[in-house]
Amino acid sequence: MNKKQRNTRRLMALILTPLLLLLACLYGLTYGSVPISPGEVWSILFGSRPETSGLIIMDLRLPRVLIGVLVGACLAASGALLQGVMANPLADPGIIGVSAGGGLAAVITMVVLPQYSYLLPAGAFLGALLAAIMIYFLAWDSGASPMKIVLAGVAINALLGAAMNGFMVVFSDRVQAVLPWLSGGLSGRSWHHLGFAAPYALTGLALALLAIKPANLLLLGDDSARLLGLRVEASRFLIIVLAALLAGTAVSIAGLIGFVGLVVPHAVRLLIGGDYRFLLPVSILGGATLVVFTDTAARTWFDPIELPVGILLAGVGAPFFLWLLRRRKLMP
Amino acid sequence: MSTTAAPAIECRCLHFGHNGFRLKDILLSVPLGKITTIVGPNGSGKSTLLRVLSGLASPYSGEVLVHGEDLRRFPRRKLARTLSMLPQSKLVPDNLTVRELVAYGRSPYQSPWSYRPYTADIDHINRALQLTGTTAHADRMFHTLSGGEQQKARIAMTLAQNTDILLLDEPTTFLDIAHQFEVMSMLKAINHETGITIVMVLHDLPQAVAFCDHMIALKRGAVVAAGPPRALLDTEFLHQVYDLNASVTYVENYPVIIPNLN
Numbered sequence: 144m145n146k147k148q149r150n151t152r153r154l155m156a157l158i159l160t161p162l163l164l165l166l167a168c169l170y171g172l173t174y175g176s177v178p179i180s181p182g183e184v185w186s187i188l189f190g191s192r193p194e195t196s197g198l199i200i201m202d203l204r205l206p207r208v209l210i211g212v213l214v215g216a217c218l219a220a221s222g223a224l225l226q227g228v229m230a231n232p233l234a235d236p237g238i239i240g241v242s243a244g245g246g247l248a249a250v251i252t253m254v255v256l257p258q259y260s261y262l263l264p265a266g267a268f269l270g271a272l273l274a275a276i277m278i279y280f281l282a283w284d285s286g287a288s289p290m291k292i293v294l295a296g297v298a299i300n301a302l303l304g305a306a307m308n309g310f311m312v313v314f315s316d317r318v319q320a321v322l323p324w325l326s327g328g329l330s331g332r333s334w335h336h337l338g339f340a341a342p343y344a345l346t347g348l349a350l351a352l353l354a355i356k357p358a359n360l361l362l363l364g365d366d367s368a369r370l371l372g373l374r375v376e377a378s379r380f381l382i383i384v385l386a387a388l389l390a391g392t393a394v395s396i397a398g399l400i401g402f403v404g405l406v407v408p409h410a411v412r413l414l415i416g417g418d419y420r421f422l423l424p425v426s427i428l429g430g431a432t433l434v435v436f437t438d439t440a441a442r443t444w445f446d447p448i449e450l451p452v453g454i455l456l457a458g459v460g461a462p463f464f465l466w467l468l469r470r471r472k473l474m475p
Numbered sequence: 476m477s478t479t480a481a482p483a484i485e486c487r488c489l490h491f492g493h494n495g496f497r498l499k500d501i502l503l504s505v506p507l508g509k510i511t512t513i514v515g516p517n518g519s520g521k522s523t524l525l526r527v528l529s530g531l532a533s534p535y536s537g538e539v540l541v542h543g544e545d546l547r548r549f550p551r552r553k554l555a556r557t558l559s560m561l562p563q564s565k566l567v568p569d570n571l572t573v574r575e576l577v578a579y580g581r582s583p584y585q586s587p588w589s590y591r592p593y594t595a596d597i598d599h600i601n602r603a604l605q606l607t608g609t610t611a612h613a614d615r616m617f618h619t620l621s622g623g624e625q626q627k628a629r630i631a632m633t634l635a636q637n638t639d640i641l642l643l644d645e646p647t648t649f650l651d652i653a654h655q656f657e658v659m660s661m662l663k664a665i666n667h668e669t670g671i672t673i674v675m676v677l678h679d680l681p682q683a684v685a686f687c688d689h690m691i692a693l694k695r696g697a698v699v700a701a702g703p704p705r706a707l708l709d710t711e712f713l714h715q716v717y718d719l720n721a722s723v724t725y726v727e728n729y730p731v732i733i734p735n736l737n
Contacts, residue, residue: 144570144616145615145616145619146572146614146615146616149570149616184547211600260652291606292600306607306647353587353588356582356587357587359568359579360582361578362568363563363566363567363568363579366531366562366563366564367562367564367566369530369531369551370529370553370555370559370560370562370633371555371580371582371636372551372554372581372582372583373551374551374556374580416569416570416571416573417567417569417570418568418570418571450520455525
């Protein structure tokens with residue numbers, strides 16, 4: 144790829160991803176057991192509200208689409224930042240314990256203290272953040288190297304996973320409630336979920352844009368970044384906490400949705416390169432598009448069964464990811 | 476060599492130890508505006524010393540003075556405007572043009588939130604490209620350049636930092652012989668033109684002697700000799716520093732080391 148090709152691709156990506164996101168949102172709003180035409184959606188959103196379809200759009204589909212946008216954006220931003228600061232293109236929010244921490248907290252809330260199930264989002268969020276911070280400090284030894292963070296992450300993930308399974312075995316009669324959450328989905332999410340998550344998600348996304356420059360410097364390696372005046376340890380810690388905040392927010396409303404944080408930034412990187420000024424915004428838009436589109440597919444394609452979006456994402460994401468990797472090998 | 480000007484870098488009673496690399500009671504001074512080379516056998520602590528001088532590693536005890544100021548008192552960004560370094564790591568992100576890589580050298584002068592270089596930044600970037608002879612490659616992707624041109628582009632990034640002191644960790648290792656001489660001559664010319672103080676770790680002793688004004692020899696983490704390279708390099712020096720039996724001669728004023736194989 145030469146400079147001109149790269150710049151063309153960047154421009155295309157910046158133009159196309161917002162359009163694709165709009166299309167995905169329109170798809171999510173119009174398709175369903177009651178089809179509603181785009182024109183009708185328009186008049187519902189910006190004008191009169193026919194009884195039934197108005198309720199379907201305003202109370203069911205619109206909040207779900209918006210939650211999909213936030214969840215996808217947060218997961219993709221989290222993955223994009225982590226892949227850079229961990230110097231590992233295969234890093235995703237799972238590697239810093241976000242999934243395991245959030246999962247354990249959610250299982251405890253749902254199977255041990257079901258009477259407090261309204262605390263689930265907050266609990267999952269805190270669990271995700273705590274696990275990430277714990278892993279970071281376990282990896283600390285006069286600086287936390289990405290390799291040590293990955294190793295500490297593997298150990299802590301195994302430990303938290305074991306605890307999660309332990310709770311599920313001991314309280315096996317209540318496991319049914321937690322299964323949909325573990326496979327990740329947006330079913331039944333509404334305005335109050337959005338209200339809970341939106342402040343964290345928007346704050347996280349705004350902060351992510353501020354992390355662009357330090358994240359770019361970290362791509363040069365720790366020594367070079369430090370020699371260019373960056374406070375490497377502080378920057379890496381803050382970016383990891385930010386990534387945990389973003390992924391924790393997504394996990395708290397949508398459960399354990401995998402692959403978005405891994406696949407989207409990686410695919411974007413293969414297409415337009417790793418410069419965070421472009422990688423981050425395009426990943427955010429791409430992640431949002433992917434989740435909204437896949438969630439709509441998951442709820443309409445297999446009617447009357449509604450699949451959790453996490454399952455479909457893994458099913459579509461994994462082969463796509465492999466295809467991208469193969470393709471790059473052929474095209475050096 | 477006696478310099479009347481204050482030294483660019485001084486070390487006093489420096490001790491350091493990490494992962495088996497040790498420096499013992501280092502006392503040295505780097506002359507201002509000159510090219511200094513640090514030589515010594517593998518594992519003698521050359522690169523470690525360079526890391527300590529650059530602030531990448533901090534000593535257990537003793538002090539490093541940069542322009543007479545304690546290195547520990549320097550805020551990171553101020554240090555990055557005073558001293559730049561080409562580390563051994565060859566890591567450069569994908570899909571970067573040479574100019575974009577060199578532009579990273581301006582980071583210590585830019586606010587963390589701005590992305591567009593100012594006119595002054597562009598001037599420094601152009602000058603760094605010109606000093607290293609990479610202007611013609613400025614818009615090419617870094618990874619499409621040859622090893623020698625990549626190394627010049629990396630050096631251009633450190634020059635864009637517009638510092639008084641440039642440290643280089645083995646700038647010629649892994650380059651072919653022609654590019655080795657090209658890079659060394661280029662550094663000499665840059666030192667001559669800008670007056671920048673250069674300190675480099677070198678493996679090739681003849682190159683070190685031929686191109687540098689001052690030589691510091693390390694052995695097992697201690698300074699064993701320091702002074703003008705041509706005065707230092709002799710049979711006794713090779714034996715003392717490298718445990719090597721060899722003699723030194725000069726062919727057309729270029730040093731040649733002839734090993735005594737028996």
